[in-house]
Amino acid sequence: xxxxxxxxxxxxxxxxxxxxxxxxxxxTQYPYVTGTSVLGIKYKDxxxxxxxxxxxxxxxxxxxxxxxxxxxxxxxxxxxxxxISDFQQILSYVDKLILNDYMWDDGNNLSPRDIxxxxxxxMYNKRNSFDPLWNTLVIGGVKNGEKYLGVVTxxxxxxxxxxxxxxxxxxxxxxxxxxxxxxxxxxxxxxxxLEKALTVLFYRDRSAINKVQVAxxxxxxxxxxEPYALxxxxxxxxxxxxxxxxxGSW
Amino acid sequence: xxxxxxxxxxxxxxxKKEHANQSRENRNMAMMMPPRLNPTxxxxxxxxxxxxxxxxxxxxxxxxxxxxxxxxxAADTRMSTGFSILTRDHSKIFVISETCxxxxxxxxxxxxxxxxxxxxxxxxxxxxxxxxxxCPAMAQLLSNTLYYKRFFPYYAFNVLGxxxxxxxxxxxxxxxxxxxxxxxxxxxxxxxxxIMPVLDNQLKSASPLVLPKxxxxxxxxxxxxxxxxxxxxxxxxxxxxxxxxxxxxVTINARGIQKQYMELKKD
Numbered sequence: 341x342x343x344x345x346x347x348x349x350x351x352x353x354x355x356x357x358x359x360x361x362x363x364x365x366x367x368t369q370y371p372y373v374t375g376t377s378v379l380g381i382k383y384k385d386x387x388x389x390x391x392x393x394x395x396x397x398x399x400x401x402x403x404x405x406x407x408x409x410x411x412x413x414x415x416x417x418x419x420x421x422x423x424i425s426d427f428q429q430i431l432s433y434v435d436k437l438i439l440n441d442y443m444w445d446d447g448n449n450l451s452p453r454d455i456x457x458x459x460x461x462x463m464y465n466k467r468n469s470f471d472p473l474w475n476t477l478v479i480g481g482v483k484n485g486e487k488y489l490g491v492v493t494x495x496x497x498x499x500x501x502x503x504x505x506x507x508x509x510x511x512x513x514x515x516x517x518x519x520x521x522x523x524x525x526x527x528x529x530x531x532x533x534l535e536k537a538l539t540v541l542f543y544r545d546r547s548a549i550n551k552v553q554v555a556x557x558x559x560x561x562x563x564x565x566e567p568y569a570l571x572x573x574x575x576x577x578x579x580x581x582x583x584x585x586x587x588g589s590w
Numbered sequence: 591x592x593x594x595x596x597x598x599x600x601x602x603x604x605x606k607k608e609h610a611n612q613s614r615e616n617r618n619m620a621m622m623m624p625p626r627l628n629p630t631x632x633x634x635x636x637x638x639x640x641x642x643x644x645x646x647x648x649x650x651x652x653x654x655x656x657x658x659x660x661x662x663x664a665a666d667t668r669m670s671t672g673f674s675i676l677t678r679d680h681s682k683i684f685v686i687s688e689t690c691x692x693x694x695x696x697x698x699x700x701x702x703x704x705x706x707x708x709x710x711x712x713x714x715x716x717x718x719x720x721x722x723x724x725c726p727a728m729a730q731l732l733s734n735t736l737y738y739k740r741f742f743p744y745y746a747f748n749v750l751g752x753x754x755x756x757x758x759x760x761x762x763x764x765x766x767x768x769x770x771x772x773x774x775x776x777x778x779x780x781x782x783x784x785i786m787p788v789l790d791n792q793l794k795s796a797s798p799l800v801l802p803k804x805x806x807x808x809x810x811x812x813x814x815x816x817x818x819x820x821x822x823x824x825x826x827x828x829x830x831x832x833x834x835x836x837x838x839x840v841t842i843n844a845r846g847i848q849k850q851y852m853e854l855k856k857d
Contacts, residue, residue, distance in 0.1 A: 369641065464699050467644055468742075474642075491676075495644055496699030499669055501677040510674045 367471035371423035373397050375408045376547040377509030378419035378478040379537055381521060382487045382502045383530035386558035387480035389419045389489075390534045392542070393567050394549040401549060409555045411562050413438045416452040416481035417555050418459075421506040422494065423474035430473060433462060452481030452488040456498065464496030476506035482559050505537075508545040513537035527556065539570050645697050645745045646671055649832030650682055651781030652693035653819055654751035655793065656759030656774050660812045660843040663751040664819045665693040666781075666827070666854060668835040678835035678856065685847060686712055687722040690752035691840050692732070695779030696766070697745035704744045707735055725752035729762040729770060736768030743767050747778040752842050759842075781826035781833040788822050812841060820852050827854045 373395045380389040395403030408427070409419045412434050420427035437458060441450045450458075456479045466472050472494045480489045490500035503517035516537050525533070534554060541548045550572060555564040583589035649670040654663045665682035668675060680698075684705040685691045692708065694701040711731060715723050723731070729750055736744055748764040763776035775793050777785040796804045810818065819839060827834040834857065839850040 460699075460702070464703060467699070470644065472642065493699075494642070495646060496702075497646060497648060497671070497676075497697075498699065498702065499677045499680050501679065510676070514674070 371474040373424045375421045375424060376545055377505055377507045377541055378421050379509050379513050379534055380478045380480050380489050380504045381530055382489050383525040386482045387487055387489050388530045388534055388554060388556055389417055389478055389480045390538055390552060390554040391419050392548050392552045395424050396547045404549060409553055409564050412455055413449060415483040416455050417557050417562055419478040420475045422476055426473040426475050451483040452479055455479060456490040460492045460496060460498040463492050463494060467495045478504055478506055481557050508541060512540050512544055535570060542570060648698040649780045650695035651779035651826055651833045652695050652749045653777045653785060654749045654761040655815045656761040657812060657815055659757060660841060661751040661759035662815045662819055662841050663691045663693050664837055664839040666823060666833045666837050670832050681838055683838055683840050686728060690725040690728050691842060692748060692750050694746045694748045696747045700744040701746045704746050724755050725760055726754055733768040733770045740767050749776045749778050781830040784826045784830055785822045792818060823854060
């Protein structure tokens with residue numbers, strides 16, 4: 341048989357790594373420590389992105405102070421759900437990108453749209469090698485007056501919109517956004533809307549906790565709040581005897 | 591008695607041999623079966639749990655109609671995953687050149703990569719030849735690009751539309767691995783089966799086998815064709831959950847490229 345023989349320690353970036361490498365599989369099969377939903381909305385002065393600070397280990401809420409929102413240059417913020425270690429790897433890539441951009445020192449900076457595109461190519465590329473970064477990323481920012489908000493998933497699916505969410509947020513938060521979001525919301529209205537969605541997620545998503553951060557990106561800069569608790573109400577009548585009246589239950 | 595013992599020994603040995611042979615047979619059978627390309631397999635044994643899929647279907651429908659001197663290319667703007675809508679405002683149409691537009695539905699990440707790929711190739715062509723690619727040339731390039739990934743396909747269902755070298759409308763319809771054909775009209779994507787019969791009813795001409803040869807281009811005017819497209823999308827949006835929100839319509843003719851947008855039902 342001619343051609344290169346596979347050997348242990350063969351470059352894991354090689355396109356055939358997963359078919360030829362002898363020994364145990366050395367690429368992603370399932371996530372370990374995960375973050376749940378990230379929410380994002382555009383408002384009058386910029387973009388608001390929110391996430392809780394939980395890092396779950398399967399069904400255990402193992403870490404309660406995980407910062408899932410990170411700045412990326414002057415104009416952009418990335419929020420991640422999914423595998424936390426993969427997010428840290430992504431931040432490493434982004435760090436190099438921003439450093440490179442800064443080193444050019446040419447008066448030009450990468451925009452949120454550019455960073456979104458870069459991250460999309462990374463996620464898609466890893467998916468092509470069957471070794472994905474197990475994250476859904478929310479990228480938001482403001483540059484030259486243009487507000488930007490987009491999402492990339494672990495297989496490279498990407499889109500932008502006025503309001504976005506990852507994971508459970510797609511099922512629980514987006515409908516609320518579709519109902520209540522409108523152009524040119526004030527900062528207070530925006531935070532109120534996000535807190536409403538975060539509260540619903542805390543009630544209904546078992547991986548969510550009641551400790552959240554909200555990030556505000558405007559033309560002036562980026563501000564990530566300190567983690568704080570949401571107000572919750574457990575006295576709703578519907579929470580007592582939830583199956584009363586349901587057919588077939590007791 | 592010695593004979594009996596010998597017989598017993600022999601039969602034991604025979605049974606052992608038979609058993610060994612069977613195991614060897616089973617192992618041989620297992621080796622003869624084609625190895626399944628499973629992301630979790632390698633050497634770690636059978637997969638223990640649900641793995642991830644490199645594909646997703648983000649839905650959507652694409653339609654194109656070729657006229658005597660125009661081409662209409664349309665696609666809805668809804669992007670979905672599973673039973674969720676990701677965004678209501680995502681364009682599936684990529685205008686490649688002055689005479690050529692590509693509408694693709696299916697897995698959005700692959701569609702994006704495919705469209706970027708074609709764009710890069712087209713830009714290279716323009717640098718090397720000093721002119722844009724013709725639509726039939728782009729049609730062949732798209733087919734080749736798709737087949738190039740025959741063993742890990744672009745999950746993209748394409749309809750290419752534009753003007754041919756004579757300025758007549760042309761439409762090309764593709765499958766995911768590059769099989770293509772020039773037609774007078776085409777539909778692809780989640781609403782294809784709802785729309786195609788309607789187009790057949792309105793536009794179908796005689797078989798290409800009938801002599802004398804009949805024109806494949808539709809006898810409709812440009813405005814009539816656009817109206818037909820709007821009607822078909824409105825109908826598809828009623829019954830196909832992945833089609834809706836809005837339809838983007840691109841018209842290519844001698845005057846250039848015009849774009850229109852029509853709202854569709856949001857449910």
